[in-house]
Amino acid sequence: MAGNRIDPGIPATPERDRLTGVLVPVRPLDLSVEEVRQLWSFIHGDIMDGSMRRLLRASLGLCPRHSWAYAVVEIELWQAGAGVRGGHQPFDVTVLYEDLLDHVADGLDRRSSLLLRRPDDVLLPVGPCRICEDMASPALPGLRMGYANSNTEALTVEANGLAHTKAWCRETLPLWRSRTCPDCDPGTPEGAGDPVLLCRFHLAARRPLPERLRHAVASRLRAIRKRVRHLTESMTDYGAPVGAEENASWIEAIGSFAGWGLPLYLAADYTEPGTEEDSQGAGQRD
Template sequence: MSKAQTAPVRTITPPLSTGEVNFLWWFIQGSLMNAPVREDLRRGWGPCERHTLAVLIVENALRPHYLHGPVILFHDLLKRAVAAYAYAWPLHDLRTRHALTPTRPCHFCAMGLDASTTGDLPHERYLCASDETNLRAFMATTYNGWRSWVCPTCTGAPGGVLCRRHILEAQEAWEHRAFEDEKAKIGRLADRLGRYERAFAVDYQGTDTLEDRAALVAAAGWVAGWGQLWDFWTAGASRERARQSGGNSRCTEAEAPPH
């Protein structure tokens, strides 16, 4: 295999900074379990699109077989969404929208972490932690389980489910039937991610399915928005399609995982 094929893959734009990677190196396995931090993430409805993608990239690069931290984060937010959808009275849509609205900014952005932030970490660690290869493999393996959750408003892709942000931006109130459908879908997604979280316990190892693992990608996109996550996915599909054809074709939409 050539050196070009084994080189770390990076397409996130702008690239992750050393400051972002340095912080994420320990955040998921440390600060995430801090009560004030968890509350900040809940009130902000998780990280922004960029930092959601950053969390998935870094965790898959460093701990591809132990994504417990990201699962805890997004399962916690989905459980909050389930609670928001629990209102079942004539004004349920207004109360649910209020509950789904962030009251704080992205935790990472509020700390000043962006593409220009510098961090003190070895160059080799940066290269390892910012390598996108493992996340692409995870998304390809679980594609069939998360594709139906891609927000058409975020991406222009057909089908899918509106993400949390575009539900809030909808101009018209939901009809009761649509509200109930959305409520049921979020509940099923939370159940799937809950099974994936449980599978990290010793007594339940191996009990999760690919669909349960796919719920991590679906939850991240639904909570934060699909724009950057979908761009990340389609960029990888374009690169793979071009590689297979010798660079003479361009993939305009990733409707199937790269092979």
């Protein structure tokens, strides 16, 4: 609906951010009740539906904040499911990212042509984040209720606790820590790090991308997709259990699209069991 103004205080996608959005800082998400309400009902919708799938592909999923929030709400609030964990797992999220990883990898591998969009334009979303858009539309009385009248305030407290998301991130930390986007990681000096690991935002900022880099990023995304696919299957009745590589894959997938703010925050004060003695941190004793 044209002409709607975005309310102040709502995570917005104003014009200036339309192409690249705003990355999530390295701190808690602190979701609002309204965000949890919207995401909870989004999770109950059908993202496999053809038209929804096309919209989500065009917008490359949700904005960074709502990409992570989507995973958090599903992981924290979904109590029952198939697979060894039986719940508290990112099923909808992995289904979506299988599609998005494929879509972006194909785009990056495309041959350049004068007539078509540049291959690296696939890194730019066409269309807004659904959740931002729904939050900005005028309040509809029917939609003020939580999904199936669930108590959204209690659900918001639970989601913001991040208990299960934190467990996933910490459990898989040794795998994803060396694969984070160097430009998202406050610990990496500016301009250092492997450009193949850059997230979608930081890659987009470096366009036009050299052809070699485009193809290298496409293979990285395909490798993640393969592991995401196994993870999705493991959360169904017929799938085999997966290992740590697959368990880390959804974090890598969202990190590649939405930046690494949330996992870096969740891992920040964490010392892996057995590594309490920080042999490299000498000199910071005061």
